[in-house]
Amino acid sequence: MAKMDSSQLDELPPGRTPVETRVMSAERLPELVDAVGRHLASAKQAFWVCPLVEESENSDLAAAENRAEQLRLRFGDKVALVHGRMKGPEKDAVMEAFAAGKTQLLVATTVIEVGVDVPNASLMIIEAADRFGLAQLHQLRGRVGRGAEKSICLLVRSAQIGETAAARLKLMRESNDGFRIAEEDMRLRGAGELLGTRQSGESPFRVATPDQVRTMIGMASDDARLLLDRDGGLESGARGAAARLALYLFERDAGIATLRGG
Numbered sequence: 001m002a003k004m005d006s007s008q009l010d011e012l013p014p015g016r017t018p019v020e021t022r023v024m025s026a027e028r029l030p031e032l033v034d035a036v037g038r039h040l041a042s043a044k045q046a047f048w049v050c051p052l053v054e055e056s057e058n059s060d061l062a063a064a065e066n067r068a069e070q071l072r073l074r075f076g077d078k079v080a081l082v083h084g085r086m087k088g089p090e091k092d093a094v095m096e097a098f099a100a101g102k103t104q105l106l107v108a109t110t111v112i113e114v115g116v117d118v119p120n121a122s123l124m125i126i127e128a129a130d131r132f133g134l135a136q137l138h139q140l141r142g143r144v145g146r147g148a149e150k151s152i153c154l155l156v157r158s159a160q161i162g163e164t165a166a167a168r169l170k171l172m173r174e175s176n177d178g179f180r181i182a183e184e185d186m187r188l189r190g191a192g193e194l195l196g197t198r199q200s201g202e203s204p205f206r207v208a209t210p211d212q213v214r215t216m217i218g219m220a221s222d223d224a225r226l227l228l229d230r231d232g233g234l235e236s237g238a239r240g241a242a243a244r245l246a247l248y249l250f251e252r253d254a255g256i257a258t259l260r261g262g
Contacts, residue, residue, distance in 0.1 A: 016145055017147075017148070017150070017151065019124075019151045019176060021152075021154075021155065021172050021176075022152065022155070022173065023157055023169045023172075024157070025156075026127075026156050032154065033071070036048075036123070036125070039122075039123050040075060040078055044120065044123065045104045045105070045106070045118060045122070045123075046105050046121060046122070046125065047112060047121060047124045048067065048105060048125045049124070049125065049126045050067050050108070050127055050128075051063055051128030051129075051131050061083050064081060065081065067107050068107040071105060071107060078104040078105055079104075080094050080098055080105070081107045082094045082095060082109075082111060083108065084111040094106075095116070106121075110140070113139045113140055113143075114139060117146055118146070119148075119149075120147060121146075121147075122149040122150065122152065124140060124143055124154070125154045125156060126155050128156065128157070129155035129172075130155075130165035130169060134181050134182075135181070137155070137168070138178060138181050141176075153172075155169055155173070157169060164188055167184075168188065171184050227240065227243060
């Protein structure tokens with residue numbers, strides 16, 4: 001039988017530092033722009049992620065273009081813009097210039113969510129952060145904290161937000177723990193379907209929730225090894241018969257052929 005183990009990586013990668021997260025109201029946007037000016041004046045770099053306006057890439061792009069235009073009036077050529085509708089070479093050129101320090105403030109859509117590593121960028125601003133999900137906020141925050149400099153993530157919330165959005169921002173402010181954030185994200189939005197296409201909402205689990213399965217998977221793995229090593233596997237003894245019956249009752253007996261195949 002093939003063996004399958006689970007591992008949990010619960011430490012930051014080498015060279016990464018925890019990011020301080022703060023929440024502020026959009027009403028204080030002028031103060032935030034002043035703070036960005038001081039940050040840039042000290043030769044540091046920053047990301048400014050624009051909001052998810054609606055389920056339309058065009059709308060999100062318009063928000064980013066408008067914000068970049070406003071910030072260029074204040075900071076000039078220090079400001080660059082990147083978004084998902086750019087052609088590959090154009091987008092790469094903008095990112096390379098930012099990584100090289102030729103620009104200091106990168107205004108972006110969520111295209112920078114993954115695959116961006118600029119150690120000198122120590123400030124992340126996420127505008128209308130209450131419109132983002134927890135997993136996306138955590139990914140975006142991970143773009144900073146990659147150098148020795150203390151890094152800050154500013155979550156700019158709308159003037160009025162709902163209870164669920166407020167809970168998301170509170171957790172982001174309190175924790176850098178990706179496991180805790182993922183668990184809370186699933187609790188808030190629902191687990192959806194494990195073997196279907198629905199990615200949120202309640203799911204009718206018959207025996208245990210995914211969180212309960214996670215806590216029991218180690219015990220199940222140990223017991224499966226015991227069944228094989230001491231009790232003769234599925235083909236021998238009372239425990240083997242009980243295991244076969246359990247597989248039949250939960251309509252998983254088709255897996256016996258797979259197990260026999262190694």
